[in-house]
Amino acid sequence: MKTSFSSTISVQTSLRTAMAKAQNELMKANEEVTTGVHADMGVSLGSQTARNLDLTRDVMRIESQLTTNSVAVTRLDSSEAALNNMSTSVDKVRGALASLTSSASTLDDARRTLTSALDSFTDAANSSVAGEYLFAGTNTDVKPLTSFTEAGSPFKAAYDAELNQFLSANGIPSKSAMTAAQVDSFLTDLEAKFSGTTTLTDPPHAGQAGQDFWTTFVSNANDTNMTTRISANEVVDTSTNANGSGFRSFVFAAVVSNEFLTTDIPEASRQAAVKVASGAIGRAETGITAARSNLGISSERVKNANESLESQKKIFELHLNDLQGVDAYEASTRVTSLKALLEASYTLTSRIQQLSLVNFL
Known part of the structure; x- marks a missing residue:
């Protein structure tokens, strides 16, 4: 019988990366819910950014x-x-x-x-x-x-x-x-x-x-x-x-x-x-x-x-709203999903940190 080496470090690293990304996305989503516009105009509008600036x-x-x-x-x-x-x-x-x-x-x-x-x-x-x-x-x-x-x-x-x-x-x-x-x-x-x-x-x-x-x-x-x-x-x-x-x-x-x-x-x-x-x-x-x-x-x-x-x-603001505006329902749903993902990550991280061979000896 052969046993292989196991470690929780790789799992924890992956979770930290996922949590950092989720926190960043949650911050942007919260901003969009509050302001009603895209958090990052350049990324969201692409080639339409120049028109947005003009308006x-x-x-x-x-x-x-x-x-x-x-x-x-x-x-x-x-x-x-x-x-x-x-x-x-x-x-x-x-x-x-x-x-x-x-x-x-x-x-x-x-x-x-x-x-x-x-x-x-x-x-x-x-x-x-x-x-x-x-x-x-x-x-x-x-x-x-x-x-x-x-x-x-x-x-x-x-x-x-x-x-x-x-x-x-x-x-x-x-x-x-x-x-x-x-x-x-x-x-x-x-x-x-x-x-x-x-x-x-x-x-x-x-x-x-x-x-x-x-x-x-x-x-x-x-x-x-x-x-x-x-x-x-x-x-x-x-x-x-x-x-x-x-x-x-x-x-x-x-x-x-x-x-x-x-x-x-x-x-x-x-x-x-x-x-x-x-x-x-x-x-x-x-x-x-x-x-x-x-x-x-x-x-x-x-x-x-x-x-x-x-x-x-009013005309310019209507065009701006079409370019900048976000779907408030979609943004709220995204915030809820990201919060749930973070909660799950926190729970999983806590359980991984509690793993120890001492508990099984």
């Missing part, structure tokens, strides 16, 4: 564009809200001018309304979102409008220089001595300077002849509006700037009304100022309404672009 990049591009568009929507919504507040200020000034009488109390009430409306308009024009001023054009880090009513305002000083120059040039002792015709002449010239059709002169503005009154003393805004690319071939304005005609006309109307609606000004001269201011406030309303309409069009274009992008994203 993934397309989805990421669209998501990035949608994020950019959400910033544009925030700017547009904030700008439209600010312009709505400006329209309210326009209405207040128009109402104050329409309800004027010659009584001192009425004039004082009107001036308080005008001052409040001017300050509210200035505050709205200086609105900001995320640290960027909405109506500064591309100068988003600079406050657009200078206050007329603040102490030491360079805007107020420039206005006073214009008035004093007119009085001096025409031999008029004071503002209260101006006739209706003189008030009309002064305000017509001043409005031309506010609107930019006439430039500064020297005197009264030393060294500034030929410059624009508005952009020199009132506005720090740039004429170029902020724009946003909302799709591959669409760019829209996401705000307007404080150099627009509506801004200029409103501030002019509010300032001259505030300055000339006083009891020391003769009735005829006051009426001349009210007539000029009323015309300007009408132009201001037209300008502000036009700005609101333009931004409304931009908002609609962004909305349409987002709908198109969302549709494209």
Whole structure:
């Protein structure tokens, strides 16, 4: 009788190899059950991997564009809200001018309304979102409008220089001595300077002849509006700037009304100022309404672009799901099978390790 040599080492080595492979497969299967996509795209898709990468990049591009568009929507919504507040200020000034009488109390009430409306308009024009001023054009880090009513305002000083120059040039002792015709002449010239059709002169503005009154003393805004690319071939304005005609006309109307609606000004001269201011406030309303309409069009274009992008994203995601997706039932079944295989391997390994001749002696 002959006995042969026997050893458990080869059996244990085979089991360890099988267990390591099963653990690796179980890890991948668990990942597929959790994510719903192949654990190893390269192995699973083969030649389709390049198409998978292209579709993934397309989805990421669209998501990035949608994020950019959400910033544009925030700017547009904030700008439209600010312009709505400006329209309210326009209405207040128009109402104050329409309800004027010659009584001192009425004039004082009107001036308080005008001052409040001017300050509210200035505050709205200086609105900001995320640290960027909405109506500064591309100068988003600079406050657009200078206050007329603040102490030491360079805007107020420039206005006073214009008035004093007119009085001096025409031999008029004071503002209260101006006739209706003189008030009309002064305000017509001043409005031309506010609107930019006439430039500064020297005197009264030393060294500034030929410059624009508005952009020199009132506005720090740039004429170029902020724009946003909302799709591959669409760019829209996401705000307007404080150099627009509506801004200029409103501030002019509010300032001259505030300055000339006083009891020391003769009735005829006051009426001349009210007539000029009323015309300007009408132009201001037209300008502000036009700005609101333009931004409304931009908002609609962004909305349409987002709908198109969302549709494209859904299509790409459907194709990606077809490529990447796994059968959830099959993956779960595979996990269960691999767990059972590992349990059996653990049990068998434990029993093999307990084998010993000592137990049979």
